[in-house]
Amino acid sequence: MASSIPQRYIDGLNSADVNAVSELFSQGSQFLGGDGSKRVGRKAIHDFYANVFANRKTLKTSLGRVIEDGRRVRVRVRGQVS
Numbered sequence: 001m002a003s004s005i006p007q008r009y010i011d012g013l014n015s016a017d018v019n020a021v022s023e024l025f026s027q028g029s030q031f032l033g034g035d036g037s038k039r040v041g042r043k044a045i046h047d048f049y050a051n052v053f054a055n056r057k058t059l060k061t062s063l064g065r066v067i068e069d070g071r072r073v074r075v076r077v078r079g080q081v082s
Contacts, residue, residue: 006066013061016053022046 005024012020022045025031031039031048039045 006063006068010061010063016056018046018049018053021049 009021009024012018012024022042025042025045027042028040029042029045031045033039033048039048
């Protein structure tokens with residue numbers, strides 16, 4: 001059985017796989033960071049996560065709340081960065 005998109009996102013975060021994470025976003029996706037920052041488009045999201053993964057030793061995340069409506073997925077992520 002294929003993993004759900006939210007679980008694939010978490011798996012990509014935990015393995016620091018920038019391509020696995022960014023491929024889950026469409027070209028017009030909007031990413032809202034926990035700090036209120038907004039990134040638009042797959043490339044902007046890819047660049048953001050490339051920077052996160054390059055500057056963090058360990059990222060341990062798990063799924064929080066997930067809302068899916070058929071076209072969009074909202075995921076609240078719980079985690080620690082060390």
